[in-house]
Amino acid sequence: xxxxxxxxxxxxxxxxxxxxxxxxxxxxxxxxxxxxxxxxxxxxxxxxxxxxxxxxxxxxxxxxxxxxxx
Numbered sequence: 001x002x003x004x005x006x007x008x009x010x011x012x013x014x015x016x017x018x019x020x021x022x023x024x025x026x027x028x029x030x031x032x033x034x035x036x037x038x039x040x041x042x043x044x045x046x047x048x049x050x051x052x053x054x055x056x057x058x059x060x061x062x063x064x065x066x067x068x069x070x
Contacts, residue, residue, distance in 0.1 A: 003037035022057070029053055 010030045017023045032050045036043055052069060055061045 003033060006033050007037065025057060029057075 007030065010026060010033065014023055014026050014030070017026065029050065032046070032053075036046060036050070048069065052065065055065050055068060
């Protein structure tokens with residue numbers, strides 16, 4: 001149910017976002033999460049890649065990559 005929650009929170013964020021470029025990147029990221037959700041099999045490497053991309057969407061979060069992805 002975790003991916004379901006991630007998709008819901010992403011949808012809410014997309015709805016609240018006015019900046020078109022950020023919205024487009026969130027939609028692209030959401031597609032990756034939906035792919036994991038529908039895949040039905042664990043894909044840890046893809047999960048890690050998507051987490052990395054998410055962290056890059058915020059300057060503050062990007063600084064934490066070494067700690068989060070270690």
